[in-house]
Amino acid sequence: MVALKSFVISNSSTAEALSELSIAIDAVEIDPNLICVFYDGDHEDALIFDYVRTRFPDAALLGGTSCSGVMSEAGLGGAGSIGLLLIEDADGDYGTAAVRLGPDACGCAEQALHAALAAADCSGELPELIWIYQAPGREEAVIEGLRRVVGDRCPIIGGSSADNTVAGGWRQIGPEGPMDDGLVVAVLFSSGGISFAFQGGYEPSGASGLVTSIGYDPAGESGVVTKVSGRQVLTIDGEPAAEVYNRWIGGVLSEKIENGGCILEDTTTYPLGIDAGQIEGVTQYLLIHPEQIGKNQSLSTFASIEEGTRLYSMRGDRTRLIQRAGKVASAAADALPGGSKNLAGGLVVYCAGCMLAVGEQMPEVSRTVSASFNNMPFLGCFTFGEQGSVLEKNAHGNLMISAVAFGH
């Protein structure tokens, strides 16, 4: 039997927040096998880690900073919030492991996965689901490393930890403590079944173009470069990328074209999309969030793009981004063995970019997720990148929403 409980406290003082959390947690009976902890980046990681480790020494632990706090079935935690999701499943196996992402992020991910499996006492076994939380920047390499071991035979879901101001202050928490450049991998073997959904809330707006050059970043580890990929798009259709993108979105960035700068907020409703495959002739898109205009009018993004890729101009709006969160949660719950009646609770990753776009209506997002999850416990974090399975292929995207549903 699987049971979930979520706890969210909003208090800018970490010590006070933990004290309140402790009281709330002690009031319920639960012996968790896996703990997910997410919190506003202004909190002190060491205190959070010490509390969780001391209170639940045997549970697998995963978490990190989440942009401007967390959300749960109780609502939007908001700034200064800390959230814990406790998952009790005596008949399941759960394990986590953390690693600092060195130059070989692929290898690090592979190593962390094997360590997590060993921690779950499931070495050499295919998990039901892999959940990851990591520092933004090398998500594609991390996915690739994990896929070396499991391919697309099991879903890889997760998020890229986020701070509040995109100033690089994101951190991750694994079983051995906090890090700022790390990856935490959790392997889940649930006794009640697990399902997931991973979707974006944007539609193509019509314009598209081919990436004709990328800031140098060889795709392979060494050898002859045959295909270039990276996170800095220099040109689209032979023209400076930022200029083309600005045209596509109606000149929103005109003032920033000359001198460059951060465009994260300006572009949350106008991301780029890449073709992730088709169902019956209808394209499915993986989203990419343009982050910065650089010198030479280049465009930096939160995901790697290969030269020759066709980029599509996408468009979203608040209402759609709010509703989408609920739809993703419903899709995950419905996919459980036994359907949503079997739902014990869930874990949601909502892109921080979408959160910026939704703005003051964010409480609606937590309400719609809660309704879709039948008011069962859940915890939601806000991230700078999302990982999930699109058309049975594990991938990294931006501005996406994912939900994992746990069955009883």
Add this chain to the structure above:
Amino acid sequence: MQHVLEGSEELREALVALRREVGTLRVEVTHANVLLEALEAMLDVDGDVDPFVGVFKALLPVFECSYAIVLIENIKDPCKLECVASTHAAAVASLWENGRKLGKVLSGRIVTTISTADDEAWPQIDGLSKSQPTLYLPLSVRGQRGLMMLLRDEDHPGFDRTHVTLARKFSLLASHAFAAKRASQTEAESHRLQHLTQQLKVSQEALKLRANHDQLTGLPNRAYIQELVEAILARKQPGQKMALAFLDLDDFKRVNDFYGHTVGDALLKSVADRLGTEIRQMDIIGRISGDEFVIVFDLIEQQSEISVLVNRVSDKLRQPFSIEGQEIRASGSIGVALWPEHGHDYDTLRRHADTAMYRAKTAHKGSFTFFSSALGNEMSERLSLEHRLRIALTEREFQCALQQKVDLRTQDIVGFEALVRWVDRHGTIHSPATFLQLATELDLLDGITDIVLDNLSQRLPLLDAQFGTAATYSINISASQATKTLFMQKLIRRIADTGCAERFLLEVTEESFLAAGAFQTQVLPLIREAGVGVSIDDFGIGYSSLAILADITADELKVDRSLITSIHQRPRSQSILGAIESLGASLGMSVIAEGVETLDEKNYLLNSSRIKTGQGYLFHRPQLISEIIEQQTCIVQKFKS
């Protein structure tokens, strides 16, 4: 024909949900089939006969594995498990260490491996290796705890979560079946088991129907029709024939747009019903997507039989449908591929039939065509050209060529028409006739136009130095481009960036003015505002009507070459030209003649018309800009020396 739809969020969502549902159903059907076979194998055997023979036979194909092994706890030594059955004879009676993993499986867990080597000891058995991907499932046998191992070959991928789900179901049912069989062989128990099996069969049939049939028409769906065809092909004997027809309803989108989706759906259902009445008993129809159907004509003696059958289907479709009180006329274009001549498997046959259908639809809607190797070659060439065109665009292999427009009286150059040439990496120059139509279909034309304009803008200072700053430059814009506001905005901005927008003319066809007003209302004002001129290209052969001309605000009428050719000998063309001249004069548009190729044509224009400007091979053949500049530089140098 592969339609590429770009749908709304809802459409995408519905498709994902549908795919997930169909996928789940199909998996469930497969699972139910396997479970049934395996359970029947277990329940049907008597006494001491090994029940695993039938079980293995049922399980091995669906798990795509090469070996199966059943281990049970050893009574004498609880630390060991003994192999009591296996498809690999050498494994039988072997003893296995009851380690961490096997212990976990014995206690009820399904396990599948990911690493290349199992970390637990295996007994030494020839032909078995720990590196083989393995699926372990618990199995109670003869009252003892046990497990089954399914092994794939080493070079095969590992088992996935679907296999784990199936293994879980099988494990549960098989353990219960064994327990029941062992606990009681009474008639009542036997009857209960048979009843359960019967129920499972009924559920399986219902599932199969849902998973394999299109909900709207009740016809076999895409995946099932493939299965059916593959099954037919597997039974085929040498000398036997079969035909696969691909039917695509013509203009079905219009029905949906005009009458709505309810009527569209009802039409699809009626089409399916009508097709069903026209085929023979041994033939099969399936609906493979929106308005696409596949008909399998089995047991065919000769090609002429197919023609009769397909014509019958076509004729029946052409008869009007009465849907919700509306009379709707429909037709379908059909392509036919024959087995074995046109392909040996379903995918190839369907693809070739699709190719033939595309040809039929292009030639004449409602017709049918047989696939042929020539058609296949044509399609391969088209695909090859498509590939090369896409690369050419990425590599910017297109170049601007210019053809002079001259003053008929003085022969002075008054301007140029910019044309496109594809200079491939081998230096071969391809004329637009070889690639423009495909580029248009592939939506590559905007990129090509951008390159031509870039090319021209960059060389403009050099051209001005040679031909003066009064020369005008015309850029061709297709009708579809002319109505794309975003593209036109960008193009006009680029022209404005040259600093001499007033020397540019956009040559558009009459079709652009007809296209739902978008060009007139949204694009034309932008062109005017930028000071760019508009020329109506190929004038005189389009859809010109006075009503439309009255609304057109263009600067130039370019008389089509078909009217200019041999004009000195063709009184009717002369009259039409006269009328166009008058029209141009009264609407304040200048008139230019294109396609002037002979002195006679030029002399007629000079002496018998008021047209002042001409363009054609008589004056100048199009040349790449680089050649023109190089040539002029040589002339200047010669002159200087």
